Amino acid sequence: MFEDIIEEIKRAFKNKKFIESIILFGSVARGEANKNSDVDLFIVVAFQGRRIENLISQAVLNLEKKHNINIQYILTDATFKKINKQFLDTVLREGILLLGRMPEIPIQKLGLEPYSLIKYDLSQLPQAEKMKVRRMLFGKETKKTYKKKVYVSKRKGLIDETRGLRTGIASILIPEKDARKIARELRSHGAKVRIIPAWLQRI
Numbered sequence: 001m002f003e004d005i006i007e008e009i010k011r012a013f014k015n016k017k018f019i020e021s022i023i024l025f026g027s028v029a030r031g032e033a034n035k036n037s038d039v040d041l042f043i044v045v046a047f048q049g050r051r052i053e054n055l056i057s058q059a060v061l062n063l064e065k066k067h068n069i070n071i072q073y074i075l076t077d078a079t080f081k082k083i084n085k086q087f088l089d090t091v092l093r094e095g096i097l098l099l100g101r102m103p104e105i106p107i108q109k110l111g112l113e114p115y116s117l118i119k120y121d122l123s124q125l126p127q128a129e130k131m132k133v134r135r136m137l138f139g140k141e142t143k144k145t146y147k148k149k150v151y152v153s154k155r156k157g158l159i160d161e162t163r164g165l166r167t168g169i170a171s172i173l174i175p176e177k178d179a180r181k182i183a184r185e186l187r188s189h190g191a192k193v194r195i196i197p198a199w200l201q202r203i
Helices: 003-013 050-067 085-094 127-138 176-188
Strands: 019-025 039-045 071-077 096-100 112-121 140-146 149-155 165-168 171-175 192-201
Touching: 003 019, 003 039, 003 050, 003 096, 019 085, 039 050, 050 071, 112 176, 127 176, 171 176, 176 192
Parallel strands: 039 071
Antiparallel strands: 019 039, 019 096, 112 171, 112 192, 140 149, 165 171
């Protein structure tokens, strides 16, 4: 249904040097469009200005008249300063690249923070040393009974102290700034350690 207009969009902007990317998003990109749907475009230009805005606006208007269809477009430069991060994430996730290359989005714009996935191997350690490592990472809970009352004391481990997360039997996710410290502690107990960089959505 929309193949002809998409091909003509490509032709209309193909030789425009100021165009860095054109991404189709929305219902047409998802394959959910009907005959009344708009064509949604995300257009990234090298720099913005009145002349470029007028050229794009006129090209879109010509396409709308020729195909009797509404074309909605978002125009931005590569800084994405005025673009909502959730919207940008949606465009990149569901969008189809029509021209140029997929834009390189600054990590900060997507609200991502650096983490490290630490995988460790305790298989060669004596049982007593394994217990020390587990207490170091996950803390220790002690229960004492006095006059028929149970008292519980908890000591935090490095995971809680750094607001990390246990992701498996022998893997933890730690903010990058604390990863080297924890890796060093693990190695000091004889553990084998592997660090994998990761980026997570800011909470």
